[in-house]
Amino acid sequence: MIENHNTIVVIPARMASTRLPGKPLADIHGLPMIIHVWRRAIAANVGQVLVAAAENDIAEAIRAAGGDAIVTDPALPSGSDRIAEALRLRDAGRRFAFVVNLQGDLPTIESLSIQRCLAGLVNEQADISTIAARIETDEDLIDPNVVKAITPLSDEREVAFARDFVREIGPEHEPPHWHHIGVYAYRRSALEQFVSLPVSMREAKRNLEQMRALDNGMNIVVVRVETVPLGVDTPAQLETARHMLRQAS
Numbered sequence: 001m002i003e004n005h006n007t008i009v010v011i012p013a014r015m016a017s018t019r020l021p022g023k024p025l026a027d028i029h030g031l032p033m034i035i036h037v038w039r040r041a042i043a044a045n046v047g048q049v050l051v052a053a054a055e056n057d058i059a060e061a062i063r064a065a066g067g068d069a070i071v072t073d074p075a076l077p078s079g080s081d082r083i084a085e086a087l088r089l090r091d092a093g094r095r096f097a098f099v100v101n102l103q104g105d106l107p108t109i110e111s112l113s114i115q116r117c118l119a120g121l122v123n124e125q126a127d128i129s130t131i132a133a134r135i136e137t138d139e140d141l142i143d144p145n146v147v148k149a150i151t152p153l154s155d156e157r158e159v160a161f162a163r164d165f166v167r168e169i170g171p172e173h174e175p176p177h178w179h180h181i182g183v184y185a186y187r188r189s190a191l192e193q194f195v196s197l198p199v200s201m202r203e204a205k206r207n208l209e210q211m212r213a214l215d216n217g218m219n220i221v222v223v224r225v226e227t228v229p230l231g232v233d234t235p236a237q238l239e240t241a242r243h244m245l246r247q248a249s
Helices: 033-044 057-064 078-090 111-122 138-142 188-198 203-205 210-215 235-248
Strands: 007-013 047-051 068-071 096-102 128-134 148-150 159-161 164-166 177-188 220-224
Touching: 007 033, 007 078, 033 047, 033 057, 033 111, 033 210, 033 235, 047 078, 047 235, 068 078, 068 220, 078 096, 078 188, 096 111, 111 128, 111 177, 111 220, 128 210, 148 177, 164 210, 177 188, 177 220, 203 210, 210 220
Parallel strands: 007 047, 007 096, 047 068, 128 220
Antiparallel strands: 096 177, 128 177, 148 164, 159 220
């Protein structure tokens, strides 16, 4: 059973971003971006929250705000590897059976979206849960940076298994179309299995880590949410986040 005491949200964060170096500590109204994300995770109230930092500066910022952080190997290749190492170091006794991987560059994510992502694991056949929102514009539909979840969600169906994840929609993909949001909830065993697997062919070709799970027979459930959080990868997106959070305050 998914409960607060056996669930942890881990936020992987590292300073080495190509387009926005040092982005976890980028200032948004007097606070580092990672603090905004950490606060959203706390507000979701689904379990303990831990920041898995690649550098001491990030961990120190979280601790100064009253949060919990652990420093992981900066050479780890992905956020999934970082959260797996953080769990191995912090939870050798395996208290936590469910793990939410929340990206550290989503300062506007709604706490409800985090809750809904975790709730997807209520389905006992699901190894991994993730979230998606309906694509409303042609611009997003043709944008290869907007990953599309191929799944039979609808206005009446809030949860469905993923059939595929693509960057380009083809004629074989019937509407409605769904914008995949890169937040994941794992069963602990599924996370450990996932990071032990080699990069799959479709993962490498599409540059989509979640394909590794599908290519190895793991079940990913997709839960419908109403809004797409802003992912901050560029200076322009950072300014947009500042504007959005100024309006929200």
